[in-house]
Amino acid sequence: MxxxxxxxxxxxxxxxxxxxxxxxxxxxxxxxxxxxxxxxxxxxxxxxxxxxxxDLSIHDFCFPRDNPLPPHDYDALISSATDERVSLFQLYGRIKAFARAIAPDGPNPLHLGAPATGDGPGQDGEILGICSRNHLDWPMLAHACFRAGVPFGGVSPASTVAEMRHVLGRMRCTGLIVHEELLGKVRRAVELARREAGGFWLDEGKIVVLSEDRGRMEVGGWPTVEALVRVGLGVDEGVARGFEGRRVVGGERLAFLFQSSGTSGLPKAMMITxxxxxxxxxxxxxxxxxxxxxxxxxxxxxxxxxxxxxxxxxxxxxxxxxxxxxxxxxxxxxxxxxxxxxxxxxxxxxxxxxxxxxxxxxxxxxxxxxxxxxxxxxxxxxxxxxxxxxxxxxxxxxxxxxxxxxxxxxxxxxxxxxxxxxxxxxxxxxxxxxxxxxxxxxxxxxxxxxxxxxxxxxxxxxxxxxxxxxxxxxxxxxxxxxxxxxxxxxxxxxxxxxxxxxxxxxxxxxxxxxxFKELIKVKGFQVAPSEVEDCLLDHPDGLVRDACVVGVIGEDGITVLPRAWVVLGAKARGRTADEVFETLTKWVQERLSRYKWLDGGIEQVESIPRTESGKMLRREMRDRYEKGQGRKSKL
CATH class of the missing domain: 3.40.50.12780 (ANL, N-terminal domain)
Structure with a gap:
C-alpha cells in the first residue's frame, strides 16, 4: 500500500x-x-x-460541498451477482441527478410537495418509502433523498402484504420506490388499505420502480429509477448549477425512518434526524x-x-x-x-x-x-x-x-x-x-x-x-x-x-x-432465555443446531415454566427424539439452577423463526404453543 x-x-x-x-x-x-x-x-x-x-445534513457531511470527491475514482459498489460496478464518481453523479428530478422545485415528475420535517405540528409532508432487497442503487437513492431534502422510510422487502400496508401507513409514506419483483405485493397492500378505514397516505401516482433493466423507462405504467436519473441528467446546465449551489438543510430535521423489528408486536416507525x-x-x-x-x-x-x-x-x-x-x-x-x-x-x-x-x-x-x-x-x-x-x-x-x-x-x-x-x-x-x-x-x-x-x-x-x-x-x-x-x-x-x-x-x-421483556419469571426468579439456549447449544456432542426458549403456562394454568424448541444437529442423527431430549434435559439440570430447568418441555422443530436481521421471534413460538399448534414433549 x-x-x-x-x-x-x-x-x-x-x-x-x-x-x-x-x-x-x-x-x-x-x-x-x-x-x-x-x-x-x-x-x-x-x-x-x-x-x-x-443545520448540517448527512449528505453534506459525507460529500462536503467544497471538496466532495477524492482526486482518483474507484469502484464504490459492486454487485456480487453480476459484477456490475458503480464507481464513486458515478455514484455521486447519479445522486445529484436523481435529487434534481425529485426536488419539489425541480422537474419533479412525481409532483412531490413540501417534504416532511418531523412529526410535530406543521411538519407533515412528503416521505418516500424505499422497498427493495440489496441493490446497487440503494445508497444512491438514500443520498439523493437527503440532497433533495425529502425524507425516506426503509421498508423490509420480506414484509407480508399486511405488514407492508401497516409499515407504509406508520411511516406515512406519500410515495414509494419499489423493486419490480415486489410490485405485486405493493398492489395488494394498496388494495388492503382501500378496504380499511384511514391511516394510509400512499399516492399511486408517486410510485417509482427499481428495475434490473437499466434500459427500461417504465414498468406497469410507473417510471423507473433510471428514467428519473435521466430526467435529472437532462436538466439544463445553468439550472443544474443552481441546484448544486443550494444549501441542503439538515440538523434536527427528519432524515429517514427505520422499521422496528416487530419482535413484540407490529413494527413501529423510528425517526432518525x-x-x-x-x-x-x-x-x-x-x-x-x-x-x-x-x-x-x-x-x-x-x-x-x-x-x-x-x-x-x-x-x-x-x-x-x-x-x-x-x-x-x-x-x-x-x-x-x-x-x-x-x-x-x-x-x-x-x-x-x-x-x-x-x-x-x-x-x-x-x-x-x-x-x-x-x-x-x-x-x-x-x-x-x-x-x-x-x-x-x-x-x-x-x-x-x-x-x-x-x-x-x-x-x-x-x-x-x-x-x-x-x-x-x-x-x-x-x-x-x-x-x-x-x-x-x-x-x-x-x-x-x-x-x-x-x-x-x-x-x-x-x-x-x-x-x-x-x-x-x-x-x-x-x-x-x-x-x-x-x-x-x-x-x-x-x-x-x-x-x-x-x-x-x-x-x-x-x-x-x-x-428485559423476554425474561421468564419462574416462581419469583428471573430466567434469561438466552442463558438456557446457550446451555443447549453448548452440549459437547453438538446435538443442537439452534434453540429457542420461552415461558409457557404449565398444566395448572398458573405456573410459568421454561420450554425449549430445538433444531437438532447432524450429530443427533441415529438417536431417537426421546434419547436426545433426555440427554439435553440432564445436561441442563447439571449446569443450571432448578428454576431454569425445562419443565415446560422440549420440542423438535425444523427451524426457529427469525427476522431478516437474525432476531429470534420468541413471540411467534409462544403464540403457536398457546394456539395448540405445538405439544409438550413428555421426557
Whole structure:
C-alpha cells in the first residue's frame, strides 16, 4: 500500500477526517482508560470533540460541498451477482441527478410537495418509502433523498402484504420506490388499505420502480429509477448549477425512518434526524482512525461483503452513513443471502471485512464445505442487529484466520451504534475475546447506565444485571407520530431505555444478558432465555443446531415454566427424539439452577423463526404453543 505522502486519495481522506469534527480531542490510543467511578460511564474514545453544525445534513457531511470527491475514482459498489460496478464518481453523479428530478422545485415528475420535517405540528409532508432487497442503487437513492431534502422510510422487502400496508401507513409514506419483483405485493397492500378505514397516505401516482433493466423507462405504467436519473441528467446546465449551489438543510430535521423489528408486536416507525446520522458517521471515523493509529502500518484497502439489509439500521451504518468516509472501500453487495455464493464472493474479490448478523454467522459456522474456501483475506469480522450466542461466535472464529471468536457489537433501531469490542490493548483495555456475551465498550460520544428496572435506580455494584440506558447524539428523538410509545422509551430526559438486560465490569465493558421483556419469571426468579439456549447449544456432542426458549403456562394454568424448541444437529442423527431430549434435559439440570430447568418441555422443530436481521421471534413460538399448534414433549 502506498504511503500517505505519495497518495493524494489517502491525503484527501485524512484531511477530510480532520475537518469532520472528530480528531483534535480524541484520547491518545496508547493512553490508559480510567473507568468511571459513578453510575454513569462513558466511552474510552471520549466525547465528540466538537459540536455538529446546527443545520448540517448527512449528505453534506459525507460529500462536503467544497471538496466532495477524492482526486482518483474507484469502484464504490459492486454487485456480487453480476459484477456490475458503480464507481464513486458515478455514484455521486447519479445522486445529484436523481435529487434534481425529485426536488419539489425541480422537474419533479412525481409532483412531490413540501417534504416532511418531523412529526410535530406543521411538519407533515412528503416521505418516500424505499422497498427493495440489496441493490446497487440503494445508497444512491438514500443520498439523493437527503440532497433533495425529502425524507425516506426503509421498508423490509420480506414484509407480508399486511405488514407492508401497516409499515407504509406508520411511516406515512406519500410515495414509494419499489423493486419490480415486489410490485405485486405493493398492489395488494394498496388494495388492503382501500378496504380499511384511514391511516394510509400512499399516492399511486408517486410510485417509482427499481428495475434490473437499466434500459427500461417504465414498468406497469410507473417510471423507473433510471428514467428519473435521466430526467435529472437532462436538466439544463445553468439550472443544474443552481441546484448544486443550494444549501441542503439538515440538523434536527427528519432524515429517514427505520422499521422496528416487530419482535413484540407490529413494527413501529423510528425517526432518525440528520444530526443522528452524522453522529453515527462520526463514530465510524473516530473508531476507524483510532484502530489505525494503534495498529500502525499502511492503511487497509477495505473490501466489504454487503450482507446486511440496506433498509435496516445496521445497513444504514454500512452503506449510507459511511459512504466516502474510508479510502477505497469497495462494497460487494449480495442481492440475497446464499452461503455458497457468499463464500465464492469472499474468494473472488478477496474480501477483508465481514459485517454480519447472527443468523449468517451460524450458517457459515455450520457450513460443511467451509474449509474448502480460501478465507485468508478476511481480517475483520463482526456481528450485530441481534444476540450472538457465544458458541456460535467461537465456532466460526475458530475457522477464520484470526482464530478469535466473532465479536458482537450492540445497537438498536433507536440508537444504531452503541458499543463494540475493541482491539486488544487500545486505551490499555483488555481483550474481549474470552469473555462470553460481551458487546464491548461504548462507542465515541456515548454514555451509559445500568438501572434496576423495578426500582428505576442505578444498580449499586459492577457485574450486576440491570436495564441498559444510553445517551448520545445518535439516539432517536422518538417514534414517528406515536407520543405514547416515545414517552415509554425515555424514562428521564435524554436517557433511552433499551429494554436490554446488561451489566458492566470493572473496566466498563458491557455484557449482554437478554431482552428485559423476554425474561421468564419462574416462581419469583428471573430466567434469561438466552442463558438456557446457550446451555443447549453448548452440549459437547453438538446435538443442537439452534434453540429457542420461552415461558409457557404449565398444566395448572398458573405456573410459568421454561420450554425449549430445538433444531437438532447432524450429530443427533441415529438417536431417537426421546434419547436426545433426555440427554439435553440432564445436561441442563447439571449446569443450571432448578428454576431454569425445562419443565415446560422440549420440542423438535425444523427451524426457529427469525427476522431478516437474525432476531429470534420468541413471540411467534409462544403464540403457536398457546394456539395448540405445538405439544409438550413428555421426557
Amino acid at each position: 502506498t504511503s500517505s505522502h505519495h497518495d493524494p486519495t489517502l491525503e484527501y481522506y485524512e484531511k477530510l477526517g480532520q475537518t469532520r469534527f472528530v480528531s483534535p480531542k480524541t484520547p491518545d490510543v496508547h493512553s490508559i482508560y480510567k473507568p468511571s467511578t459513578g453510575p454513569i460511564f462513558s466511552s474510552p474514545y471520549g466525547p465528540f470533540p466538537e459540536p455538529i453544525p446546527a 440528520h444530526r443522528n446520522a452524522i453522529a453515527i458517521a462520526q463514530q465510524s471515523i473516530i473508531d476507524g482512525r483510532a484502530i489505525g493509529e494503534f495498529i500502525g502500518g499502511d492503511p487497509i484497502h477495505h473490501k466489504i461483503l454487503g450482507i446486511v439489509p440496506c433498509y435496516h439500521s445496521y445497513g444504514a451504518i454500512v452503506y449510507i452513513a459511511r459512504i466516502n468516509l474510508f479510502r477505497y472501500a469497495n462494497v460487494m453487495l449480495l442481492p440475497r443471502w446464499n452461503t455458497k455464493h457468499a463464500l465464492e464472493t469472499i474468494e473472488r474479490y478477496r474480501i477483508t471485512s465481514l459485517p454480519m448478523v447472527p443468523q449468517v454467522v451460524r450458517q457459515l459456522a455450520q457450513y460443511p464445505d467451509l474449509h474448502k474456501h480460501d478465507l485468508s483475506s478476511v481480517i475483520a469480522v463482526g456481528s450485530g442487529a441481534a444476540y450472538l450466542p457465544p458458541d456460535v461466535a467461537k465456532a466460526l472464529g475458530d475457522k477464520l484466520p484470526q482464530k478469535q471468536p466473532v465479536g458482537s457489537g450492540y445497537g438498536m433501531s433507536e440508537a444504531a451504534s452503541i458499543s463494540r469490542p475493541v482491539t486488544c490493548g487500545i486505551f490499555g483495555l483488555p481483550s474481549s475475546a474470552d469473555k462470553l456475551n460481551t458487546v464491548g465498550y461504548l462507542l465515541p460520544g456515548m454514555s451509559g447506565r445500568i438501572v434496576d428496572p423495578t426500582t428505576m435506580k442505578d444498580v449499586p455494584t459492577r457485574n450486576t444485571p440491570g436495564e441498559m440506558w444510553v445517551r448520545g447524539e445518535n439516539v432517536t428523538p422518538g417514534y414517528f407520530h406515536d407520543a405514547q410509545a416515545t414517552a415509554e422509551l425515555f424514562a428521564e430526559p435524554g436517557w433511552l431505555r433499551t429494554g436490554d438486560l446488561c451489566s458492566r465490569d470493572e473496566a466498563d465493558q458491557i455484557t449482554y444478558v437478554d431482552r
